[in-house]
Amino acid sequence: MVGTLGVIWAALSSVLTLASWPLFVPAHDPFSSAHDTFELQKSWGVYSPFHAVAEYSPPPQGCEISQVNILHRHGARLPSVSQSEDILSGVNKLQSVQVYTDSRLDFMNTFVYSLGENLLVPLGAMQSFESGENAFRRYSSLVQEDDIPFVRASGMSRVVETAKNWTAGFATASNDVYSPRLSLILSEEGNDTLQDNNCPNAASSHREMNQWLDVYGPPITSRLNSWAPGANLTNDDIHGLMMLCAFHTVASVPYGYKAGSPLPFSPFCSLFTPAEFESFEYSSDLDKYYSTGYGGHLGRVQGVGYINELLARLTASPVVDHTSTNTTLDSDPATFPLNRTIYADFTHDSPLIAVFGTLGLFNTPKLSTTHPEPTRGWRASEMMTFSTRMVVEKLICDQSIRGRGVSNAYVRIMVNEVAQPLTFCGAKETGPRKGLCRFDAFLESQSYARHNGEGDWEKCFI
Ligand SMILES: *[C@@H]1O[C@H](CO)[C@@H](O)[C@H](O)[C@H]1NC(C)=O
Ligand SMILES: *[C@@H]1O[C@H](CO)[C@@H](O)[C@H](O)[C@H]1NC(C)=O
Ligand SMILES: *[C@@H]1O[C@H](CO)[C@@H](O)[C@H](O)[C@H]1NC(C)=O
Ligand SMILES: *[C@@H]1O[C@H](CO)[C@@H](O)[C@H](O)[C@H]1NC(C)=O
Numbered sequence: 001m002v003g004t005l006g007v008i009w010a011a012l013s014s015v016l017t018l019a020s021w022p023l024f025v026p027a028h029d030p031f032s033s034a035h036d037t038f039e040l041q042k043s044w045g046v047y048s049p050f051h052a053v054a055e056y057s058p059p060p061q062g063c064e065i066s067q068v069n070i071l072h073r074h075g076a077r078l079p080s081v082s083q084s085e086d087i088l089s090g091v092n093k094l095q096s097v098q099v100y101t102d103s104r105l106d107f108m109n110t111f112v113y114s115l116g117e118n119l120l121v122p123l124g125a126m127q128s129f130e131s132g133e134n135a136f137r138r139y140s141s142l143v144q145e146d147d148i149p150f151v152r153a154s155g156m157s158r159v160v161e162t163a164k165n166w167t168a169g170f171a172t173a174s175n176d177v178y179s180p181r182l183s184l185i186l187s188e189e190g191n192d193t194l195q196d197n198n199c200p201n202a203a204s205s206h207r208e209m210n211q212w213l214d215v216y217g218p219p220i221t222s223r224l225n226s227w228a229p230g231a232n233l234t235n236d237d238i239h240g241l242m243m244l245c246a247f248h249t250v251a252s253v254p255y256g257y258k259a260g261s262p263l264p265f266s267p268f269c270s271l272f273t274p275a276e277f278e279s280f281e282y283s284s285d286l287d288k289y290y291s292t293g294y295g296g297h298l299g300r301v302q303g304v305g306y307i308n309e310l311l312a313r314l315t316a317s318p319v320v321d322h323t324s325t326n327t328t329l330d331s332d333p334a335t336f337p338l339n340r341t342i343y344a345d346f347t348h349d350s351p352l353i354a355v356f357g358t359l360g361l362f363n364t365p366k367l368s369t370t371h372p373e374p375t376r377g378w379r380a381s382e383m384m385t386f387s388t389r390m391v392v393e394k395l396i397c398d399q400s401i402r403g404r405g406v407s408n409a410y411v412r413i414m415v416n417e418v419a420q421p422l423t424f425c426g427a428k429e430t431g432p433r434k435g436l437c438r439f440d441a442f443l444e445s446q447s448y449a450r451h452n453g454e455g456d457w458e459k460c461f462i
């Protein structure tokens with residue numbers, strides 16, 4: 001299968017991977033991109049580094065932003081403990097083999113696995129810093145000496161470090177005129193609206209991910225076993241090695257990396273084709289959909305606590321919630337002020353996915369575990385990258401068209417800069433006020449949250 005050119009490319013690629021994959025690939029090699037536009041780092045699902053999926057559009061003419069609520073996932077990180085085990089299983093099997101039949105594996109002769117676990121990596125810190133800079137630049141007119149962002153983070157190190165890098169970016173962009181602090185860290189041991197730790201009966205997506213792995217995994221597994229005879233890799237090992245491509249790459253990005261320049265792709269990435277990475281991306285879509293997404297029977301309810309906090313801020317009135325909020329914290333103006341203009345909360349992917357569901361964003365029919373729909377609107381590589389941010393803007397729009405000078409409040413929501421359609425609260429699908437919901441209609445649309453999940457919260461415990 002691998003012709004002379006392929007061998008030359010494989011040899012070259014071990015030199016070039018660090019700088020240029022997938023740019024320098026011969027067109028006829030199956031490992032080169034089938035489509036020239038394939039961007040490897042956008043096929044890693046929830047392990048894709050942040051990238052803006054659209055360009056931010058300022059509010060329409062006649063509208064001014066009056067409040068901003070940012071819900072932000074932590075930046076790129078190291079694998080978790082259990083992910084490290086899955087990854088090491090494949091790595092150890094490959095390294096137990098003496099002879100590889102394909103030179104793409106030769107790097108394994110000297111490879112030493114030393115990633116570590118859980119922590120934010122420099123790329124994650126830098127992308128969060130940039131996010132803070134962007135937030136200041138975009139919303140500087142809303143910031144005043146006595147009105148700087150109120151910032152909370154869920155208590156895990158990578159989330160806390162993300163929040164601190166964001167505040168540092170915000171301060172830097174303001175020439176240190178405004179220096180928001182990380183105001184509050186929520187313990188992940190207790191009631192925490194920024195973590196999905198409060199619903200013991202919630203679904204896991206293992207079954208759906210495994211069904212899909214049984215579809216796309218076997219051909220990859222047999223190819224890699226033919227490259228490393230005797231390694232006895234399983235489909236699960238393949239999933240681990242594909243994750244490693246993402247984790248090894250994001251962990252290899254040094255401080256000082258310039259946004260948009262090529263990533264130092266891991267040599268593990270060159271073991272798989274673009275089509276295989278598309279399959280890997282889908283496993284991430286299934287993972288999120290069937291756990292805290294629409295496919296998890298107790299997914300949406302886990303976003304209720306945050307949404308009730310959001311509604312409290314938008315209406316400047318006390319939090320009303322009987323789910324995952326901490327009432328002690330939320331009833332104290334020192335830990336839950338209601339008079340700020342910018343709020344920023346730092347969280348994980350799963351609770352943020354739950355919040356999308358509570359709101360009604362990305363509402364997608366049941367995902368097949370065998371046949372991915374190519375045009376699906378549920379794509380983790382776009383909606384849940386590292387450092388993903390959902391921004392809820394409250395707008396005050398002039399109604400001067402009718403000549404009455406009446407002001408009216410609206411809401412719009414961006415996820416990774418993509419303005420969401422908000423059809424669930426009656427937003428227009430075209431025209432200058434596309435994607436804007438009337439404030440009252442938006443509040444009305446959140447009745448699932450306002451009713452504490454309409455009985456679903458209780459199901460978390462019985
Ligand atoms: C918010 O309320 C607190 C406590 O009453 C006060 O100290 C602070 O100045 C207020 N901030 C704004 C922006 O009104
Ligand atoms: C940013 O994150 C990095 C990595 O976790 C951390 O070492 C650094 O202290 C953070 N920066 C700030 C300003 O907190
Ligand atoms: C609520 O927050 C307070 C103050 O941080 C903390 O002492 C308490 O343990 C929290 N309760 C729960 C149930 O999370
Ligand atoms: C793979 O399986 C063969 C046959 O059962 C066994 O001899 C070999 O030790 C296994 N290799 C690994 C890496 O476990």
Ligand SMILES: *[C@@H]1O[C@H](CO)[C@@H](O)[C@H](O)[C@H]1NC(C)=O
Pocket residue numbers: 191322323324325326327328
């Ligand atoms: C924590 O959540 C539980 C379950 O909803 C609730 O019964 C309890 O009152 C909450 N505790 C606090 C301090 O808010």
